[in-house]
Amino acid sequence: MSIQAQLPDQQLLRLEELLADPALPEAMRLDESQGYLCAALAGPQPIPESQWLEEVLGCPEEAAGDVGREAAALLRLLARGLEADLASGKPLLLLLYPVSEDDDAASDYVPWCEGYLLGVDAASEDWFDFLGANDDQEDSDEIAYLDEQLFPLYLLTGDAEGAAREAGEDWPTGEELEELRNECEDSLPQAVSNIHRFWLAQRGVGTIRRQTPKVGRNDPCPCGSGRKYKRCCGAATS
Numbered sequence: 001m002s003i004q005a006q007l008p009d010q011q012l013l014r015l016e017e018l019l020a021d022p023a024l025p026e027a028m029r030l031d032e033s034q035g036y037l038c039a040a041l042a043g044p045q046p047i048p049e050s051q052w053l054e055e056v057l058g059c060p061e062e063a064a065g066d067v068g069r070e071a072a073a074l075l076r077l078l079a080r081g082l083e084a085d086l087a088s089g090k091p092l093l094l095l096l097y098p099v100s101e102d103d104d105a106a107s108d109y110v111p112w113c114e115g116y117l118l119g120v121d122a123a124s125e126d127w128f129d130f131l132g133a134n135d136d137q138e139d140s141d142e143i144a145y146l147d148e149q150l151f152p153l154y155l156l157t158g159d160a161e162g163a164a165r166e167a168g169e170d171w172p173t174g175e176e177l178e179e180l181r182n183e184c185e186d187s188l189p190q191a192v193s194n195i196h197r198f199w200l201a202q203r204g205v206g207t208i209r210r211q212t213p214k215v216g217r218n219d220p221c222p223c224g225s226g227r228k229y230k231r232c233c234g235a236a237t238s
Contacts, residue, residue: 007074007077007078007081011074011077012030012078012095014070014074015030015071015074015075015078016030018067018070018071018074019033019056019057019071021064021067021071023064023065023067023068024057024058024059024064024067024068024071025058026057026058026059027056027057027058027071028055028056028058028115029097029111030095031094031095031096031097031108031111031112031115032111032112032114032115032118033056033075033078033115034078034082034094034095034112034115035094035111035112035113035114035115035116035118035119036052036055036056036115036116036118036119036122037052037056037075037078037079037082037119038082038086038092038116038119038192038196039115039116039117039118039119039120039122039123040052040055040079040119040122041079041082041083041086041196042086042119042195042196042198042199043120043123043125043127043130043199044123044124044125044127044130044199044202044203045124045203047119047122047123047124049076049079051122052079052119052122053072053075053076055118055122056075057071057072057075085193086192086193086196086197087196087197087200088193089193089194089197090193091189091190091193092189092190092192092193093189094107094109094112094188094189094192095112096108096109096112097111107185109156109185109188110156110157110158113152113153113156113157113188114157116153116192117153117154117157120150127146128143128146128147131143131146131202142198142202145198146195146198149191149194149195149198150191150195151184151191152184152185152187152188152191153188153191155180155181155184156181156184156185156188
């Protein structure tokens with residue numbers, strides 16, 4: 001893992017150690033935590049600190065004693081650094097573990113992306129519903145843009161492929177698929193920053209948060225099948 005991120009090396013390594021401590025058996029890994037926090041800080045409104053702390057730690061910080069309190073303090077610092085980095089618009093430096101212990105092993109993007117998507121699902125209101133996605137209406141430019149930026153996450157977790165195959169849609173294979181995966185890995189750091197800035201802009205125009213209950217997504221599926229997400233990838237992963 002590259003230790004050049006939102007915390008000094010020593011603090012980042014300490015957080016990694018704390019998240020693996022037996023006192024926090026349900027805690028996320030460091031890569032998952034960063035992904036989750038990126039989504040928690042985005043959306044129509046950020047997820048409350050108390051909520052994301054408990055989700056990352058796997059329990060209320062007080063329940064894990066000194067370990068939980070120390071880990072929570074470092075997570076707060078990490079979140080503040082992430083917020084500043086994401087708002088800058090520059091590609092985010094992702095904390096990724098290698099797929100294997102080999103020195104030359106490729107980075108494993110799946111846990112990071114799964115952490116991010118968990119944060120998306122934890123939002124108090126569905127992102128696409130907030131933007132007014134509706135089966136009976138043409139998707140807005142905002143919905144299309146957000147859909148495009150989220151696509152690398154769905155592809156790298158395998159959700160897009162699984163849904164496309166289940167729907168009987170064509171899916172690239174071999175070199176074509178590998179090229180698409182590499183493109184998504186390359187574009188993911190910038191896409192994460194783009195999503196954050198997108199939501200900052202949405203909040204800045206005075207959009208009123210709707211009070212309707214959370215329902216399934218109605219956006220076009222990022223796998224490119226042409227179906228709505230809830231009828232494609234959403235159905236496959238529910």
